[in-house]
Amino acid sequence: MHLKKKKLLLFLFAFIILLSLFLLKVKEHMIDFEVNYKAGKRLGGGESLYQVEDGHFMFKYLPSSALLYLPLSFLPLNAAKAIWYFIVVFCLCSLVYVSNKILPSEEKKSVYLLILPPLILAKFFLRELYLGQINAVVTMILLFMIWFFIHDKDTMPSQKDTYAGLLWGVATALKPYALIFLPYFLLKKKWKSLLSGIGFLLFALFIPAAFYGWRGNIIIFKEWISTLSRSTKALLASQDNISIIALFMKWTGNQNISFLLSGLVIAILGILFLAVILIGRKIDRASVLECSILLILIPLISPLGWDYTLLMSVLGVTIIIHNFFGYSKFLRGVVVFNFFIITFSLYDIMGRNLYARFMSWSVITINFLILIGYLMHLRFRKIC
Secondary structure (H helix, E strand, O other), rough: OOOHHHHHHHHHHHHHHHHHHHHHHHOOHHHHHHHHHHHHHHHHOOOOOOOHHHHHHHHOHHHHHHHHHHHHHHHHHHHHHHHHHHHHHHHHHHHHHHHHHHOOOOOOOOHHHHHHHHHHHHHHHHHHHHOOHHHHHHHHHHHHHHHHHHHOOOOOHHHHHHHHHHHHHHHHHHEEEEEEHHHHHHHHHHHHHHHHHHHHHHHHHHHHHHHHHHHHHHHHHHHHHHHHHHHHHOOOOOOOOOHHHHHHHHOOOOHHHHHHHHHHHHHHHHHHHHHHHHHHHOOOOOHHHHHHHHHHHHHHHOOOOHHHHHHHHHHHHHHHHOHHHHHOOHHHHHHHHHHHHHHHHHHHHHHHHHHHHHHOOOOHHHHHHHHHHHHHHHOOOOOO
């Protein structure tokens, strides 16, 4: 009973801290949530989700994504913000917990695996809360998808693959960048995951027809494609864009050269990832490391890869820390320095000019390409 009281007090203390953070710092912001909240209202009223007068704050997700915000749109904005804030907090905590649980090892795991990853990625976690973004929710869904791949209790293999596919479909309906797993399913011959996921995605794409009608739904979908195309071209050179394409745009200032160089880098990454899959054919729970790489690749390959989306690397960071002493002394030193840069590359510490220069050099992109290299190194040595 004494232990239960301690846990209850700890929970209450954490809740008070989080509530204070919301009331004092976050509530007046959550700009991205406001955009999505408005989209929920527009969906319910059968209005267009993509309106030119919204400018930079135009809704950029699939129409099916607005369904998530429809119930919240019936609440006052501040109440909806509070609910979404705690949903994101729960998801961020789940990312750390689930990443620890699905590690490809049965041995006892250190408490540092629950402490270090969120500390290293703290600025991305906090930015997610500050903006009221949806990446933590999507990442949590994808981590549960991975969990189904490796879960071997009380579930038939065919059912596991079907449930994993459904979760992938949900994640893709919320944010299309989850489509990065489609070629992976093909390579791994996860046909049931692929079919169930595509089936759910098609279903989700047709749901908005209940608000717009069949013809209106097609029009809305075309508006989304047009909006996404315009946004991509306009934001490629944005300071906070950490994609590989943006890296070369910042370095060269030439769009054609940037597309060529980024295509070459992505092709090399694709070949290396294929090697990772081939080497892992006889490794138990190989999907964990492979999916962790894909999660990091999402913001790097996506033309609109914003820095806070790098919270999706929590599984990869957890794997690297778990296998820290499997690297040489030199590599351990390099990765510690890499983590140091990721953690402390903060606007408040560096100041406006240095931080702007840091982002214009796309250093953070290189940091996470290095992490992908560390994960691949584990596979090439057949450690996991």
